[in-house]
Amino acid sequence: MNTLKVAMLHLDPRPGELEYNRAFIERAVRLAADKGAKFILTPELVESGYHFPDHIGTDWIGEGSRAWLDRMSGTAAELGVTILIATAERDESTGLLHNTVFALTDKGEIAGKHRKINIHPAHCAESWADIGQALEVIDLPELRIGVLICADAWRPSLAAALAAKGAEIIISAANWGEKPCPPSNCWEHRSQETGIPVWVCNRTGDEHQLNFEDASSVVAAGGERLLSHAGPGSVVLLFDWDHKLKTPLQTEFEAVPVT
Numbered sequence: 068m069n070t071l072k073v074a075m076l077h078l079d080p081r082p083g084e085l086e087y088n089r090a091f092i093e094r095a096v097r098l099a100a101d102k103g104a105k106f107i108l109t110p111e112l113v114e115s116g117y118h119f120p121d122h123i124g125t126d127w128i129g130e131g132s133r134a135w136l137d138r139m140s141g142t143a144a145e146l147g148v149t150i151l152i153a154t155a156e157r158d159e160s161t162g163l164l165h166n167t168v169f170a171l172t173d174k175g176e177i178a179g180k181h182r183k184i185n186i187h188p189a190h191c192a193e194s195w196a197d198i199g200q201a202l203e204v205i206d207l208p209e210l211r212i213g214v215l216i217c218a219d220a221w222r223p224s225l226a227a228a229l230a231a232k233g234a235e236i237i238i239s240a241a242n243w244g245e246k247p248c249p250p251s252n253c254w255e256h257r258s259q260e261t262g263i264p265v266w267v268c269n270r271t272g273d274e275h276q277l278n279f280e281d282a283s284s285v286v287a288a289g290g291e292r293l294l295s296h297a298g299p300g301s302v303v304l305l306f307d308w309d310h311k312l313k314t315p316l317q318t319e320f321e322a323v324p325v326t
Contacts, residue, residue, distance in 0.1 A: 069311055071209055073106045074099035075284045075304040077296060078325065079272030080113050083122025088114055089135055091301070092152075093142060095325045099303045100146040102323060105173075106209055107150045108268035110284075111183075111217050111242040112166060114154040118192050118275045125195050128164055129157040136169060136177075144175030149207055151268075153216065153240040155196075156182070163197040168214050168240050170205045179205030181214035185221060192275070204232045213263075215239045220253050220267075223260050230261035237261065241269045244282040252292075259290030264313055271299060286315055294320050301325040 076095045080088045092113055099107050111117065114135065132154060143150045149172055156167040166183035182199025202225060205212050213229025213236070220226060220239050229237055237257065243250045258265040267285040284304055286294040294315055296304050304320040 069309060070316065071106055071308045071310065072103045073108070073266070073306055073308050074102065074104035075108045075266070075268040075320075076110065076113070076301075076325075077268065077284045077304050078110060078113060078270055078301045079279075080110075080116040080270065082116030082118040082274050085115060085123070085127065085131075088116065091325070093139070095301070095303055096139075096142060096148075096150060097146070098323060098325060099305070100148050102303065102305055102321075104303075104305060105148050107148055108238060108266065109151060109153050109240060110268050110270035111153050111240040112155065113152070113240075113270070116274060117242045117277075119155070120192070120195050121275070125155070125164060128155045132156070136171075140171045140175045140177065143171040143173055147173045149173055149209060151214070151238060151240065156180075164195055165199055166193070166196045166216055167199075168216060170207060170212070170214070172207060178207055179203065181205075181216065183216035183219060184225060185218040187218070202228050202232075204229060204234045211235045213237045217241045217243050220250075220257055220265070223257065226257040226261050226263075226265075230263050234263055237263050237265045239265065239267045241267055241282070242279065243269060244277060244279045246278070246281075250283075254285050254287045255290050255292055258287040262289075264288040269297075271297070271301060284320075288314060294318075296320050296322060
């Protein structure tokens with residue numbers, strides 16, 4: 068196939084409301100699949116919301132969160148799609164906690180994962196997480212991808228390392244609005260420096276005096292922002308990706324509301 072239909076779930080997760088968020092994500096995934104998407108992305112910490120520790124602490128991370136991840140793996144297989152799920156993870160061998168993206172295949176398997184590296188331990192919303200140590204390309208049926216999480220994209224080094232390892236696309240799960248520290252044009256810069264397109268799945272909504280309604284989900288290539296969406300309301304953002312030309316076939320996302 069020369070083209071791939073991609074969906075970004077530009078959602079408004081509620082901090083600490085796990086059951087609500089899980090049901091909402093599953094509904095959005097099924098909506099994306101109904102619209103023909105085969106490759107589905109979620110924003111950073113979509114299962115729990117960014118400020119979840121203030122509401123429910125971290126004891127839930129482990130057996131319960133793994134059970135839901137297994138359920139989403141089953142959903143990926145049922146629908147015949149690849150899903151990148153961004154959530155919190157407890158390492159089974161060390162007990163350390165991580166801000167993680169899992170790549171779930173259409174075979175119901177976990178093809179790989181990325182643990183956030185550039186965390187802000189002094190920031191109360193991220194002080195729960197341990198720093199990720201590995202940076203690997205994930206081989207999927209559709210693409211060889213490199214994954215970053217939010218601030219991982221700020222400096223060139225991590226994106227450059229993924230490019231050197233053979234990534235065809237760099238995908239970022241983000242919770243990154245314009246205040247207090249805007250992403251500026253870091254995603255465009257990473258696409259220009261590496262020569263690799265960058266897809267960013269961001270979010271909307273409000274959390275703890277942070278307004279994400281100006282947070283942009285983005286497709287960037289060659290130093291240019293080709294597609295961008297920000298605004299209130301949860302939506303599925305759809306586009307068709309041309310593998311050969313390394314560009315979207317549209318000039319705007321198709322935005323489908325999630326109710």
